[in-house]
Amino acid sequence: MERKLLNSPQHSDENTDSVIAEMFLNNALLEFKREKIREEIDQTLLDRNKELFLKLTEQLKKIS
Numbered sequence: 001m002e003r004k005l006l007n008s009p010q011h012s013d014e015n016t017d018s019v020i021a022e023m024f025l026n027n028a029l030l031e032f033k034r035e036k037i038r039e040e041i042d043q044t045l046l047d048r049n050k051e052l053f054l055k056l057t058e059q060l061k062k063i064s
Helices: 011-047 051-061
Strands: none
Touching: 011 051
8 A cells, every 4th residue: 555645745736737737828828819809809890890790709609
């Protein structure tokens, strides 16, 4: 039977940190993409480009 000391480093902690870091980065990237699409949508409204507006709003719905 394997014994683990209370304060010794655990491999699962490294895996947990890695997973948390990956989740954080994925969330940051997703938020960046959302913001870029929102900015493009704002520009399509100024340009009165209905076709591109509809396309971008669909993209935003898919990632939200």
